[in-house]
Amino acid sequence: MNFKINDGLNVISIGYNSLGSYYRLKRPVSMVWDDCAGGGNGQYLALIPPLAAEQEMLQRTIDLDLFEDFTGREETLHQELKPLFGLLQNGEYQLHFSNGKTKREAVVYSGGETSTHEIKWHTAWSDSVDLSKIEKIKKDYQRDRRDTGLTRFTEGLIGYTTTSIFGYYNDASIATRAQSEIDPRKVAYFVEKIQEGARPFIIMMSAVYTPEGDCETEYAADFILDGHHKLEAYLKLNIDPPRAFITRQFNSVEELEFDIESLGALLYPWQTRHILDNLDEENQLPQLAKLDPFLPAPDSGELSASRPQNVKNKSILGTREIVIIAAVVGLILRRIFR
Known part of the structure; x- marks a missing residue:
């Protein structure tokens, strides 16, 4: 019905x-x-x-x-x-x-x-995404790749996790x-x-x-x-x-509805990158252009936050934010020079 x-x-x-x-x-x-x-x-x-x-x-x-x-x-x-x-x-x-x-x-x-x-x-x-274990996951991945002679996990961290x-x-x-x-x-x-x-x-x-x-x-x-x-x-x-x-x-x-901002704050950065790299540019570019890297911590229970008024310290950008910004810039450049 x-x-x-x-x-x-x-x-x-x-x-x-x-x-x-x-x-x-x-x-x-x-x-x-x-x-x-x-x-x-x-x-x-x-x-x-x-x-x-x-x-x-x-x-x-x-x-x-x-x-x-x-x-x-x-x-x-x-x-x-x-x-x-x-x-x-x-x-x-x-x-x-x-x-x-x-x-x-x-x-x-x-x-x-x-x-x-x-x-x-x-x-x-x-398995549940656990952002507190990102560095450990990276080390485990490098170890397992080395121990298997680079014959497994060829998809990178996205396939590993x-x-x-x-x-x-x-x-x-x-x-x-x-x-x-x-x-x-x-x-x-x-x-x-x-x-x-x-x-x-x-x-x-x-x-x-x-x-x-x-x-x-x-x-x-x-x-x-x-x-x-x-x-x-x-x-x-x-x-x-x-x-x-x-x-x-x-x-x-x-x-x-496709809330890429929330996904970018909650998924592993390599998962977010895979999604951004494969989104349909024609449909998603306007939405991606509005991405705000200053999202709350994933365990805060909030899905919005105010952008800081003055940001001078580059260290405020974490791995996840850098991945998102780079992907958006790449999409825009491809649209301009295609």
Whole structure:
């Protein structure tokens, strides 16, 4: 079913552009973007630890009985999830429920032949970004490169620290929490419930966008809004999970959100550089030109700060800021001299 939110608190949203997408809980949390490795179907995944207060608020909001089958009853499900919808960004949405009983297949046409593949699902996990360990990561990387005779980690620090997702026929549910937070006791509880016949469902969030004048719809990644423990239980039992899909419908480029400033303050500098190097210049240059290197510390919980009135000491610019400035200058020069 389609519905619209007019008075949302804008705590939760999906950021999207042609390079990738992210799930935002007050600030970006989990991001997936194209690895741009020669036209393949690989993607990078990074996890930024969510702020504790927002994560607790989300859990309180969705403390519901999520065991019912809402197949064909999306309007009833909409009423059940109204407290959650109050946290979303204003805009148009779609709500769909899948009970996991329908076999999903992908049809591939190649060389005049048609083949069918069953779509498998899995949870895509990533280690959390920890900016306090940047220098240690660099040293570990140099050591490992030296010890392996430069035959591994050829993608540099981006490949060394960033999770890769592969598989055209796999349905990746993108984790928005660290795997270390999974409680085996909760997983065991859901395993028992499922074995008894219950089917607790997972809440997913994504977005779709159809560019103006283009008949091909673009899709954001599928992020787990709630249900990491349930997914682990279904995986143990090799059962397709029922899922409720909340999908943001972007109808124009003006509606798209892609907060590169916040991402630049929260990701590793080499991850930010990879994103900046591969953004679509035509669409992103005006946004990049507004980048402010004087962003707050990533653990401050704030996403804006005032620029200092007078900056004379060059040492105020850290590695991340230098990477961002250099990338912006490079993009501008390429536009001028192309």
